[in-house]
Every structure is written in C-alpha cells, then in structure tokens.
Amino acid sequence: MALTADILATYRGPAKVVSRFLAQGRNEVRGLLFILIAGVLMFVASAPFEAREAQLDPDGPLAVRLYWSAFFYIMIMPLLVYIFAGLVWLLSRVAMRRISGYQVRFSLIWALLASAPVFLLMGLTAGLLGIGAAAKAVGFLWLAVFGWFWVAGLLSADDAA
Secondary structure, three states: OOHHHHHHHHHHOHHHHHHHHHHOOOOHHHHHHHHHHHHHHHHHHHHHHHHHHHHHOOOOOHHHHHHHHHHHHHHHHHHHHHHHHHHHHHHHHHOOOOOOHHHHHHHHHHHHHHOHHHHHHHHHHHHHHOOOHHHHHHHHHHHHHHHHHHHHHHHHHHHHO
C-alpha cells in the first residue's frame, strides 16, 4: 500500500495501520525512513513561517533560518524522538507492560508521520496569519491528532505483545 494511503487509513483507524506495520516484523530501516520523511515534511511546513519572520525581521536572513530549521527537523528531531521513545519504553517496563522498544519507537514515528498533513496546515496558517488564535487552534488540533495516533498505536502494540 502506498504511504499516502496508509496515512489516510490512519485517520480512519490508527490501530489497524500500526498493527499491520508491526505484523510485518521488525524493520528499523522503515522506521528511520519514516522519521526522516516526517522531518522533511515538518521542515517544509515551517518554511512559510520562517519566510514571514525573515520578512518582518531582516536581521535573520531567510537562508539562515531555513538552514537551522532543516538542521533541527532532519538531524536533531530524530535523535530526540529516539531518546523520548527510550524513556517511554523504560516507563512501560516500570508499568509491567510487554511492549518492545521497537514497537514504542515505531508507534511514535508513525504518529509523527501520519499527523504531518495537519502539521503542514499549521505551518501554512502560521505563515499566512502569524502566531495568533488560528495558528494556536491548528496547533492544538495537530497535538490532539498526534496524541490520538500515538496512543492508539501504543495500545495496538501492547495488545500484540
């Protein structure tokens, strides 16, 4: 199934999609590829806001803003995701859950990738309207969608374990 079809299917039932991916076995390359794709999409989503800020504040040129944004989303964010997934896995061990580190990692990565369309909308809103009520509302929507996908993925992985 195409990646876009999997993302659309996640909005109908996130647990089914994560279960299907996890049933295919452990595939670290897929997880790494998905986190890099999510990082690129988040970088693209941040570009309109960075362009707006560069226009309003000429002290920070657009090229520099885009460079650091790309560095964060493509290089640093995947590391932070892996560290956060490790902490969640440790907490799951304390809670006596049998979920594996890969399952925690993959459900978190998939939640980021599948919620990327809402993140793109948030970046567009922030770029066009600035940080205001609309951008905050879309940001809250992204956080809710991300949380829904991640919790559903974790519960699905825990049931499979």
